[in-house]
Amino acid sequence: MFRTRTILHATALVAVIASSGTAAALVADEKGRQEGTRAGIAQVRADLPGRDYRYERLDAPARTVVRDERGAIVATFTDGARTAAITSHTRTFTDPARTPAVVTTPVWVRLAPRPWHLDAEREDWFRPWLDMTVADRSDDVLAVATQYLDGAPAVEDKVDDKPVRYRGDASFGPADFYDYLGVSWSFPGGATENPAPDRYGALDAAGFVRLVYGYRLGYPLRDGAGQGIGLPRDPAAMATLDAGVLIRTAPGRLALQPGDLLFFDTTRSGVDNVGLFLGLDQAGRPRVVSSRKQAQGPSLGDDSAPRKGGEPLGLHSVRRL
Template sequence: MSRRLAVHVAVLCTVIASSAAAVTHLATEDRHRAFRQTGASIRITPATPASSYRFERLTAPARTVVRDERGVIVATFTDGARTAVINGPTRTFQNPAGTQVQVTTPAWVRLTPEPWTANAEHAAWLRPWLDAALTDRSDDVLAVAAQYLNGAAQATDAKAVRFRGDARFGRADFSDYLGVTWSFPGGPTEKPEPDGYGALDPAGYVRMVYGYRAGYPLRSASGAGTGLPRTPKAMAEFDAGAPIPADRLALQPGDLLFFAAGGTEVDSVGIFFGLDQNGRPRFVSSRKRTDGPAFSNDMALFNQGNRKSPVLHSVRRL
């Protein structure tokens, strides 16, 4: 090979390597930008029903992103999950009792009629459901989850059952909080524990939000049925929904975060909300230290070296 040819080859290799590095950098920046869009600095015009939609497939996790005629993302559906994130009016969540934590997000989390699959955009239910979801301003998963935070106002239904309001911490399921007897499909009828009235433990809080309020199927405490289990450990091993990489860039509002004390066995679960006003990821769970559901006071979620704090074990999207 001549010296001149060798120089040309070297230059070409450098250009190719630089281009590849640039593409990788842009892809990484794109992921960071997408994650930051759940943060407080973002103000996004709410999406509206479009005359046509464009569907794009993405990976890690496998999902479908929906864009309108302007190219704006209006919804995200994840394979195996019923949880869909809709681009709606920006809202700010915080503990009514006066915490400094604030999470501002344009994400509205709703359940689809059935789990998403590749090519589900051709399903008969999708277009009517999506058009309605883009204009639906009723309580979604995040709004419901915030209704049990410290200081949240109480409300009762037509049967005088208190179905929302500040929940204290206790070993209690959703039916204990409500103070009602509950019959599970295909399973036993369970009576509430008197000591659990108005209380929720970590799994009970998730079952209240996703099950009783949002309509996701529930299993009984004994394990009867095919719905969401009673304990954090069983939820983490649930055979429905979609496992999500335990990577902050893969998270989206509504995801279930599972924690293990000492990094071993799962013993707690929380609902991811997004980024706070300082750009830190935040979740809500019912903990003894906060006496019920509250925003995490510190997001050392990904500090695997801190043995004194629960370690993020896994993530699941229902």
């Protein structure tokens, strides 16, 4: 059964987002980022057994950077967040039906079994998990997010012995992940949600994020009434989530890492949209995967979105899960 297998895999083989020096923290002001990184080093340690890793503590946001014996970044862990970044082979993401943008990144985004904190590298779970993670080539957050773009092939698996399309081209609609799947879903709190037949294959912005992070990768999900822990049903509630860490600190100094959730206020009436940051395109512009009405489903965005100083207008906040 796909649901069980996916969640077990996400727990056992959680991988960190790999990044190079610039990809580990993509910042609007690169010079400012480099200066902040140098000033933020609190400690460098290489006293753990096994492979010669060095562990650096940086700030803004507080995080641990893992480097190999040559000084190259292996992984980045942000305090309070489960998402981590691992540097691995470079991949290219495109959405030719919607935009000519091309995103090329060495970052792989995975979910660690628990939120990061200072000195977590000393805990028993960490080294076995990291060693498995750096070698993992299964679909990560970024790969999963792009499996619902226009023209993406449909793929089925068994849920309760019935074939269910769990990935493939999605349309837009007021639909959650179980509507897209066409299956009923029982949440940990006991509530059961049934899919709307006319919303099969559709996703709204929050439903898309819940499908990627929740159904596919095992992040906890709240029911439609907001009960339980994890990702709630609407973007505004996600923006005030009591999990992960708030990344946005000041206008013009937007530090992003692939996999971050970007929240938008497009109508000046509050947060009404959410997307997943994929990386910078060939023009150095941030690309966000989001299910939008204008694109009739998940897309990498287009080149008509108004921007100021390289930052999308209407951006409300950024959260790292």
